[in-house]
Amino acid sequence: MTRLFKEFKYRFTYPNVSFIYETVFERADVEYLKDYFNPEDEGFSLRIIKPQKDTLLHDFLRVRLDLDYEYFEDKVGNREIIEEYEKILTTYQVPFPVIKEYDGLDDDDNALEQYEEIESEHINNLKELLKPVFEQIVQESFTILFGDRMFLLKLNEIVASVIVEIKKVDYLDIMSRDGVVKRASYIPEWLKSAIFHRDKGKCQVCGRDLSGLLFLGEEVHYDHVIPLNLSGTNDPTNFQLLCREHNLSKSGTKVMTSERYQTYW
């Protein structure tokens, strides 16, 4: 088996992905979403200037997941928090300590108070154990969403609405002019390989086979879906495979992709 195989559970990933969808597509307040992509944040500028394996989408998923569970903790009682966290840890086969339930026998305030303290400590322990599990849910969610061109386009449109406001004078290292990020000096092999496999060696506009298996002489173009000129970035989520003709016809001024996918039969 190649080193790229990972064991995925997916059990908590689909609800998470669904929630991210809702956040990105149905939240009218783009201003709110822009907060996740802050040029003052070093991680953000690093990701937009040079393709990183830990993409803008990974970071967005990570922050959202933490926030969602913070929100969840605010809304429910300790018992529900414990149940939820233990359920996730069980699914991911992470061993965790157990505490006995409150039996109410010593029914005085002091006993209850003591029990609540035990619960809070237990929750903190569970959260520590959950950190690598949440990271895995981030990786699983990325694997699903990286295959969805319309989602990636929407995400990159939000990012572009941040980039368009960045002035070159404030960020000389990353901007080639106001609202336009510098072109990455090269596209790394790991990214070319990922995009080629995801897009099945075909132009994403016309479907032409670029694999070189059936047709010789076709050029493979790794295209910025949102051109840098239109405030796109060099993040892996903003790349697709195009044939020469379609890449040239975009000429850095158009957004061109498709919602067509190959079915299994």
Ligand SMILES: [Zn+2]
């Ligand atoms: Zn084409």
